[in-house]
Amino acid sequence: MSFGVPQYVQVTFSPDEIENMLNLSKAAPFPDKSPIDCSTPWKLGVDHQYLKNLKTKFETEWSWETLEKKIAKYDNYLIHYENGTDVLDLHYVHVRSSRSNAIPLILLHGWPSTFFDFHRVIDSLVNPPDEETPAFHVVVPSLPGYFLSTLPRRDGFGPYDIAKLFNGLMTDALGYPRYAAQGGDMGSLFLRVMASTYPQSLLLSHFSNLVAPINPDVDPSTYSEIDKRNLAKFENFWATGTGYFAIQSTKPFTIGIAIASSPFAILTYIGEKIYGWSDSNLVNPQDILDTVALYYLSRSFPTSVMMYNQSGAELQKLQEKGILPIKNKFGVSVFSHDLGGAPQSGIATIGELAYYKVHSYGGHFAALECPKELVEDLREFFGQHWLETS
Template identity: 30%
Template sequence: MHTADVQAFDAHASDADLEELRARLAAARLPEAETVYGAPPGSGRWDQGVPLEDLVELVSYWRTTYNWRSFEERLDRIGQFRTTIDGLGIHFLHRRSTRSDATPLVMTHGWPGSIAEFVDVIDELADPSDADAPAFHVVAPSLPGFGYSDKPATTGWGTEKIAAAWVQLMARLGYDEFLAHGGDWGGNITTVLGGRFPTNVLGIHSTFAQGPPGLTTDGLTATEQRWAEETHDFWHQRAAYAKQQTTRPQTIGYSLVDSPVGLLAWIVDKFAEWSDTDDSPFETISRDRILDDVTLYWLTRTGASAARIYYESHDSLDPDLRIDVPAAITMYPRDIEKCPRPWARQRYRQLVRWRSPDAGGHFPSLEVSEYFVQDLREGLAAVLAVRR
C-alpha cells in the first residue's frame, strides 16, 4: 500500500460558511405556489415540481434545526482520505473490516447523490452484526467534481477515466482485486469496471443495467414490456434535467452554486420523483439524510462541477462493451431505468443473480437500507461463489 500517496482528511466547514448559508436561506426569494390540477394530497401536487408549501417547510428546517456538524462527525468516524490520481484530488471514505476474511469493495454513487448515500450502511457491511454474513473492506469515493473531490479543470473525466482511476485508487490501498457496486452513474462506472478491468474486478453488483442498443422487445414478459415502456417514457418525457446538464451544465450551475434554495429544489425534486413513495420523499428518507446530501453540494460549491458528468458521459456507454466477470443485478420497482433481464444478459454474460424486489426506488440504500444491505451481501456472495 502506497500510504505516502494517501492523506487523512477532515471535513470541517467554517462557522462563517454555515452562517452564510442560514442568511441566504432567510433572505430567499420564492415564487408563488404552483398551479396544478386536482386537489392535494397526492402525487399531482408535484406535477410542476416541488410544491411551495413543502419547500418552505424544508427551508425553515434547514435554517433552524438541521445539524451539519453531526454529518461531519459521521464521516470522520467512518474514515476520510484524499489522494491524487492523474492530477486530480480524489476524496473517499475507507472503512477496513476487522474480519480476516473480508473482501475489498468499492461503492460508487451517482447524481444527485453523493457519499451521503452510503454512510448508514458502511459499518454493517464492514463488520456485520451477523457473524455468518460476508464482510467487506469498504471504499466509497466521491466522484470527480462531487463533494470533497477536486473539480476537473479540463474535459475528459468521464466514466471510462473514472473507472480507471478507481482501479488505481484500490491498488493504492493495497487492493489489487476487489468487488464493485454502484447505481445511477455509479452503476455505469461499475459496468465499465467489470468490462475493462476483469483481472482486477472479482465481480460486480449493480442497481443499474443497460443492454446493448437495438434489442427487440419480442419475447419479453408483460412486466419487462412495461419496464421498457416506462424507461422510454422517462427519457422522452421526464428527463429535462439530464438534457440541461448534458448540454448546458454551466448555465444551470450558476443557480446551483449561488442559491441554496435553488439547489435544494433541483435535488429534492429528484428524490421525490425517483423514490418509492406516494407523495413526499420523506415517507421513506429522513429530512436529515437528504439535507446531508444537499448541504454537501452547497458547502463544496459543486452544483456545476457535478452536473458536468452528464456533459462528459451522457449516453456514452460503449455499445460493444461486454462484462464477463460474475454480475449480480437488482432492479428496484420505482427506479427510473429498469432493464429487462434478457437485455441485461446480452451485456452481462455471467449474470449469476437477478432480483426485482417489491419496494424501493433510485436510492435504495436510503429508502430500504436493511433490504439493500442484505441484497448487496447476497449478490456479492453469489459473485464470490462463482470465483471460488
C-alpha cells in the same frame, strides 16, 4: 498513472460558512403559490408545499453538527492522483473489517447523490453478525468533481478515465489486487466501464440500477409483469423526466453556476430529483437537506453536473447492443419505485447475469431508502460467488 500518499482529512466547515448558507436560504424569496394550478402534484416540477416545508426545516431544524458527527464516524481521506495531464485530489472513505477473509468492495454513487448516501450500509458490511456472513473492506469515493474530489481541467475527462482512476485506487493505492464493486445511477456507468475494462481485478459487480439494451430475440409478449412495468416506467421517464439531462449534457456551465449560487436553488433542484426518483413512503427529508448542504458547502455543484457533459453520450450508448460487455459475473437489484429499465432478458445480453432480485418497494437511492435490503443483496451475491472467482 501515479497516486500520492493518502492523507487523513477531517471534514469540517466553519460556523460562519454554515450561518451564511442558512441566512442565504432564509433570504431567498419564496412565492406564495405555484406559478399555475396543476391537478397532478409533481407533474410540472417540485411541489410548492413540499418545498416550503423543506425550506423551513432546513432553516430551523437542520444541524451541521449532527451531519458532521455522522461523517466523522468513518475515516475520510484525500489522495493526489496524476495521469498524464490529468491531475486531481480524490476524496474517499475507507473502512476495513477485522475479518481476514473480508471482500474488498468499492461503492460508487451517482448524481445528485454524494458519498454520504452509503453511510447507512457501511457498518453492516464491515461488521456482519456472524462468521458465516460475508464481511467487506469498504471504500466509498466521491466521484471526481463531487464534494472534496476535484475535477481535472481537461475537457473530455470521461468514463474510461474515471474507471482507470477507481481501479487504480483499489489496486495500486489501497493494495487490493482483486475486489468487488457496487454502483447506481452514474456510478453504474463507471462500474460498467470498469467491469468491461478491468476484469482481472474487478471480479464481481452489482448494480442497483442499470441501463441495458432490449433483447430483440425475445418476444415482448413473453415479458413478465415486472419487465413490462420497468420498461414502461423507463420510457415515461425518458419522455417526461430528462430535462435536467439535456441541459447538464449540453450547457453544464450555465446550470451549474446558476444553481450553485444559492442553497435554496440547490434545495429546489436536487430536492425535486430525490423525491421524484424515490419511493415516496421512504423519502427522508433529512437526507435531502444533508445532500444539499454537502453540495453547497463544498462548492461542488458546478463540477458535479459536468459529469453529464463528459459522460452522457456514453450513458446513452449503453442502450445499444454489444456496448461494454461485462466480462465477469454480475448482479442486479431492482427497486420497484426506481426509474425503470430494460427487461431482465435485455440485462442478460451484456454478460453473465448471476443474480437478479426484485424488491416491491424502494427507489433510485437504494442505500438511503433500503439500506438493509441492499446489504442483504450484496451479502447474497458476493457471498455466493466471491470464492469461486477469487
